[in-house]
Amino acid sequence: MERRIRLRRSKDVERVRKEGQAWHHPLLVLLAAPNAEGRTRIGVLAGRRVGKAVARNRARRLLREAARRLYPHLAPGWDLLLIARPPIVEVKEPQVEEALGQLAREAGLLVGKET
RNA sequence: CAGGUUGGCCAGGCGGUCGCGCUCCGCGCACGCCGCGGAGUGAGGAAAGUCCGGGCUCCACAGGGCGCGGUGCUGGGUAACACCCAGGCGGGGUAACCCGACGGAUAGGGCCACAGAAACAGACCGCCGGGUUGGUAGGUUGGUGGAUGGGCGAUCGGGAAGACAGGAUCUAAUCCGCACCAGUCGCCAGACACCGACCUGUCGGACCCGGCAAGGGUGAAAAGGUGGUGUAAGAGACCACCGGCGUCCGGGGUGACCCGGGCGGCCAGGCAACCCCCACCGGGAGCAAGGCCAAGCAGGGGCGACGCAGGGUUGGAAACACUCUCCCCCUGCACGGAGUGGCCCGCUCCGUCUGAGCCCCGGGUGGGCCGCUUGAGGCGGCGGGCAACCGCCGUCCCAGAGAGAUGACCGCCACCCCGGCCCCCGUGCCGGGGGACAGAACCCGGCUUAUCGGCUGGCCUGGGGG
């Protein structure tokens, strides 16, 4: 996923954590807040609860990969925060993608695609 | 062949699709560090834990004292080390080999629970000598009492059926008698009893004085071991051999240390991962070091040192000179503070009321660039060294992110495991499953810890065959 659509400044992350709305799934948590940009930016997060460095890296990679695949179908103009939860290190990529799609649908951020 | 031991290496490979960071090249423009395309490159043996050692950067550096921390057999390697190599010593193992915080306990202090007499110098039991004393056995002896049909003598009486005593003997045969019996007196004997003395034994005897440390028991630990001499009993008290310690001499080794010999008293425990002593080492902080650029903001309050003396050759105070005063500068002393990141002295610097510095409250930023990957570097060859390692030559450039890139999915081939097919095995075929520990963040050298497995070398022990 390209860096220009990544949510990288800690200021932005803090804003989403404070103002954003949350949707939950055993594998991850989705936080979303509208932004002033014309495009959607995505940040990825894995806390210490997920595991050691290897586990946290894998969790973030899985989330980024899932977000990359779904990005064309996401509504523009949002800041999203994907927070990993511990069970995510046990599953494969398609399950993460499915979970993220489910949350995005619940959040009403999914446009133009139906499975 | 089996078992063991030790070292080195690898960390699946190839391909496809969709993606990511960095560097370079090309093209495009609304020229930004933007878009598109291409090429190259992109985690580890431990990147981990952060336990040591350095490089690097900044701060501080005249020096002295006290303290603190670390290291601790020797030699070598190294930038350095708590690491590595070689060696010594000690321990374990049949061996290969492995393990060892491995200076000092006669510099000093402290501790060694319980048990035990005693835990560092001692005596509970014990052994021995002497003395006092008790129970008990035997013996000797003294005293007292004393059974006895005791003995002898005297005397009185009885006394021929010679009564009473069995025998023998004597005398007599009338009597007195005698034998004999009984009484009394004297002397003597005396079983036995009691009291005492002495001797010899004996008692889980008692107590006192002294000698001893062999033996017993306690303990984790108790004063060299064995044999002998010796002694009242014993003991390195002495002797022989062995073991250990100290010291001296000779020899080997750079050294730790080893070998041999002499002498010495057997000198006298353990713990320094208790304090300590000795030797050596260590200034502090850490890439959020440190530097540059951009942007932004707001200040307020409190504490805070007696200040003094001297000098200024053209120092200044708007004409010149002199004096005083004030300001400024210098020096000395005093005081306050900063630095010397444990403290003190000292030193350097700043300041002494227009105030050094410190404390509290409040405000702003939290963007970018450099440091930032060429290095005690990797690979190959030659040479030196037992080795760790070093030198020379050639060659290569090999991650540099910044919420943090190296990912996702799939196929094939190897490896391992499980199941099925042929009666079993090797094997072949088919199907399924598995592949660890773990993610660079300034960089190296080590240590430690985690790890599915695989490849390979040396050595040792045992068995078999030639």
Next chain:
RNA sequence: CGGGGCGUAGCGCAGUCCGGUUAGCGCGCAGCGUUCGGGACGCUGAGGUCCGGGGUCCAAAUCCCCGCGCCCCGA
């Protein structure tokens, strides 16, 4: 990156510095008593890999080393 602390019974803590005797206290738990019953109270009892491994020592919760987990502080 640097520094500090904690880990002992179900829970909260002593004991650790300076090694030794039964590892103790409170709450909780179980049983009994008391009460008509409960609470409170009284008596009795159970319950411990002293975070794990190794070492030093005759002897380790305690001393040393390594590791694990948690918490805190500074830049």
